[in-house]
Amino acid sequence: MNETVALLLGHRSIRKFKDEALTREQVETIVAAGQAASSSSHVQAYSVIAVTEKKLKEELSRLSGNQAYVYSCPVFLVWCADLSRLKAAAHKHRPGQETYEGSMENLIVATVDAALAAQNAAIAAESMGLGIVYIGGIRNQIAEAARLLGVPELVYPVFGMCIGYPDQQPILRPRLPxxxxxxxxGYDASTAEKQVARYDEIMSAYLRERTGGAKDTPWSELMADKLAQPSRMHMASFLRERGFGTK
Structure with missing residues (x-):
């Protein structure tokens, strides 16, 4: 196993950070690593907003479900799907011609591009001795977050990412077999039930260890509970209002 694979396999989310600032150069290097990620047709349909101002982080923390680490981390990166540059390019070079920047396909492309770049950035940060945690909660009140960050039409925050020096060493969370x-x-659905049953036992043991015996809910039950509750049902209308998925 080489160092890169070891780093990948050792990933854990960090939710407690030391009170130690990151330099601008560190942030720019991390984002540069993100920019080196693959991009569909080289469209590079994403943007990153680096948030370091305490008041702004405090507001984003509140909008993200009062997650304290959004405020306490030294840098909060907001990864956005961004089709606005493509729209500008299309209107510049194809004036008066119908274009399809708002298509469902381009929404997928932009979202995937943002995710690929962010994961590259995450591994770069971890290679520098930093820790990260993704924040999907940025979508809890996404219209307010978008206004706060000043993002234009055809841009939406996909997720946030806290970055900083770790002040904890959580145990690894087991993945599915x-x-x-x-x-x-070809897809083989026949083994799914058996493998999920196996994973339920693994996750129950993990939760017992992590919580000192307070919890041991099987993974499949946690997922059933999650799917039984509506989550961010505003996203479809928000995206359409922003010009996404209109074709």
Whole structure:
């Protein structure tokens, strides 16, 4: 196993950070690593907003479900799907012609581009001795977050990312057995139930260790509970209002 694979396999989310600032150069290097990620047709349909101002982080923390680490981390990166540059390019070079920057396909492309770049950035940060945690809660009150950050039409915050020096060493969270996610030469649904049952036992043991015996809910039950509750049902209308998925 080489150092890169070891780093990837050792990933854990960090939610407690030391009171130690990051330099501008560190942030720019991390984002540069993100920019080196693959991008569909080289469209690079994302933007990153680096938030360091305490008041702004405090507001974003509140909008993200009062997650304290959004405020306490030295840098909060907001990764945005961004089709606004493509729209400007299309109108510049194809004036008066119908274009499709707001298509559902381009929404997918921009969202995937943002995710690929962010994961590159996450690994770069971890290679520098930093820790990260993704914040999907930025979508809890996404219209307010978008206004606060001043993002234009055809841009939306996909997720946030806290970055800083770790002040904790959480144990690794087990992933699904590889047999549940790796299929050879076609999708094999026959093993899913058996592998989920196996993973339920693994996660129950993990939760007992992590909580000192206070919790041991199986993974499948946690997922059932999650899906039984509506979550961010405002996203479809918000995206349409921003010009996404209109074609």
């Amino acid at each position: 590889q047999e549940a996610v790796l299929h050879w030469n």
